[in-house]
Amino acid sequence: MKEQHSIPTGKVERASKFVSTGLKIGGNYVKHYTKKILDPERDNSELHADNAEDIYATLSNLKGSALKVAQMLSMDKGMLPQAYVDKFSLAQYSAPPLSSPLVINTFMKTLGKTPQAMYDSFELQATNAASIGQVHKATKDGKKLAVKIQYPGVANSVSSDLKLVKPFAIRLVGLKEVEMDKYFDEIETKLLEETDYELEVRRSIELTTQCAHIPNLAFPVYYPEWSSSRIITMDWLEGLHLKEFLQTNPSKEIRNQIGQALWDFYDYQIHQLRKVHADPHPGNFLMRENGTLAIFDFGCIKEIPNGFYENYFALTDRSIYNDEKRVKEIYTELEMIHAEDSEKDVIFFSDLFKQMIDMLTLPFTQETFDFSNETYFNDIYAYMDYVSNLKEVKNSKVARGSRHSLYVNRTYFGLYSILSQLKAEVKTKREFSC
Amino acid sequence: MEKYIIRDTYVQFNLEHGREPHSVYELAKLLNESEEAFYTHYASLKAVEKDVWLSKFQETLEQLHNDPVYAGYSSREKLLAFYFLWIQNLLKLRSFILQRKKGFSFRDLRADNLSTLRVAFHDYVNGLLREGEASNEVKERKYISDKYVHGFWIQLLFVLNYWIEDESSEFEQTDAAIEKAVNLSFKLVSENTFDTLLDFGKFVFQSKR
Numbered sequence: 041m042k043e044q045h046s047i048p049t050g051k052v053e054r055a056s057k058f059v060s061t062g063l064k065i066g067g068n069y070v071k072h073y074t075k076k077i078l079d080p081e082r083d084n085s086e087l088h089a090d091n092a093e094d095i096y097a098t099l100s101n102l103k104g105s106a107l108k109v110a111q112m113l114s115m116d117k118g119m120l121p122q123a124y125v126d127k128f129s130l131a132q133y134s135a136p137p138l139s140s141p142l143v144i145n146t147f148m149k150t151l152g153k154t155p156q157a158m159y160d161s162f163e164l165q166a167t168n169a170a171s172i173g174q175v176h177k178a179t180k181d182g183k184k185l186a187v188k189i190q191y192p193g194v195a196n197s198v199s200s201d202l203k204l205v206k207p208f209a210i211r212l213v214g215l216k217e218v219e220m221d222k223y224f225d226e227i228e229t230k231l232l233e234e235t236d237y238e239l240e241v242r243r244s245i246e247l248t249t250q251c252a253h254i255p256n257l258a259f260p261v262y263y264p265e266w267s268s269s270r271i272i273t274m275d276w277l278e279g280l281h282l283k284e285f286l287q288t289n290p291s292k293e294i295r296n297q298i299g300q301a302l303w304d305f306y307d308y309q310i311h312q313l314r315k316v317h318a319d320p321h322p323g324n325f326l327m328r329e330n331g332t333l334a335i336f337d338f339g340c341i342k343e344i345p346n347g348f349y350e351n352y353f354a355l356t357d358r359s360i361y362n363d364e365k366r367v368k369e370i371y372t373e374l375e376m377i378h379a380e381d382s383e384k385d386v387i388f389f390s391d392l393f394k395q396m397i398d399m400l401t402l403p404f405t406q407e408t409f410d411f412s413n414e415t416y417f418n419d420i421y422a423y424m425d426y427v428s429n430l431k432e433v434k435n436s437k438v439a440r441g442s443r444h445s446l447y448v449n450r451t452y453f454g455l456y457s458i459l460s461q462l463k464a465e466v467k468t469k470r471e472f473s474c
Numbered sequence: 475m476e477k478y479i480i481r482d483t484y485v486q487f488n489l490e491h492g493r494e495p496h497s498v499y500e501l502a503k504l505l506n507e508s509e510e511a512f513y514t515h516y517a518s519l520k521a522v523e524k525d526v527w528l529s530k531f532q533e534t535l536e537q538l539h540n541d542p543v544y545a546g547y548s549s550r551e552k553l554l555a556f557y558f559l560w561i562q563n564l565l566k567l568r569s570f571i572l573q574r575k576k577g578f579s580f581r582d583l584r585a586d587n588l589s590t591l592r593v594a595f596h597d598y599v600n601g602l603l604r605e606g607e608a609s610n611e612v613k614e615r616k617y618i619s620d621k622y623v624h625g626f627w628i629q630l631l632f633v634l635n636y637w638i639e640d641e642s643s644e645f646e647q648t649d650a651a652i653e654k655a656v657n658l659s660f661k662l663v664s665e666n667t668f669d670t671l672l673d674f675g676k677f678v679f680q681s682k683r
Contacts, residue, residue: 140652141555148562149644156543193650196642219600270646 150268279326299464322453
């Protein structure tokens, strides 16, 4: 493809700093994320803005459907550095909101009634546009409701959009196409699930019931009778997004309380339910001054297979490192090292992963962990930087990390990122029973 | 005998036999009517065919006018609402229309079967455009304004063709196609870069003299 070659090599190198979790574990993605955790401002934003510009320009040449690709990319905000997101978000905003007749048509088609007939009041003007739909305000029996409506044709375009992005991802990450397939598979499955609103309602109800006992959390009530394959009706939640919330100067206690609620929510899901809300981007959380946290949007749920869970978390137990054979087994299971790796590679990567995991799982091993601790994130960042510059890592063409690690890592990075911005101190200790 | 009974029977005959009736006689027999009675309503089978299309269109407009929300829409929204409802109504005729696809091309701008529909649609769109001009939604351009309707007729054929070929669930791709096509067309007929360019060109030309 001509377009691929038109990215100057120098820029490819620069752009290669944009990588996604698991695409090359131990690679640049982690670096980006840790960098972002550390301090969003410190991102080498100029460089990224530059790269984003290039990629954006190239994308627009690609098929004249830059918008769709860009939309897809910005759909998964957690995976991209801020500059890319901003650039791509621009493209997203230029997608015009659904017209009122289409909103009504969607209601007629999937629920057989006009919104005016279903609710006491319904605002035809959307209040927010999300990546694959838009949100309208409504009321019914004195209750404030949020009604999410999906753009038509989103599900159909997922696969083709991914195909468009694929050559870029391969180019940027520097992996072979076959190696990328498993990750693309995973992403495609998740994106398709997100377009299935009936599934989302079922899962939301299930998950919110299961997590109802966790203190200081608030979930919307979902209304399956007013929802369909393209429409979700839920309670309208009050609260502020992370950035706005921080501007109100919440006290340390309140921040800790919210941080704890967030941590408990994820801890319970990952270790008890083994199903996790894998979309911890700030837009899905609303914080209130009384120290409670409202959570919504359960479109992206990662179910963690038992085998993966056991191997992944076995590594948080430091004593395991005495058993070298077991550790090697786990690394192989997690696809971090491969059967065809040379003895030297095995030793090299095992060592690398050990240090990395030690650092990233540090919060688990302590009673409480202070996420405002900048040195911690600094250390991670410095180490990741070091790792990504090692020639062994640069030259490795095989993917390291199982497909499941993609969304699990993303969840943890998102969680750490929010907690660090919140500067919360959280009780993190837990006993693993593996 | 009501006209709609003739239309329904005609469509039914097509569906069941996979072909048009060979003669008025054949259809009239099914209707238990004499040929003379048929001719008091329609002059030919072709006329029935045309009226099948036209009546669905008129039915749609009637439904729209009975909806209080419709009156509050802008011209663009009215046209969108029309397409969504029209396509919804055509669903009852989908098999019949798919059969027709082989008989004549929907790409044919002057398709005979759609000729009465075309006249009625032109009227409807002209109304919307006048309304749009009054609300500044549509830009009046000398010599060109009168031709807008032809563009909209092409749009209608596009939507119809798209829907015929659409295989997505609940025809949601057609919804997207309608939304995008109508947004585009109203962008084109509203005041846009073209007018600014024209204005600029005119200025440069005049100030040279």
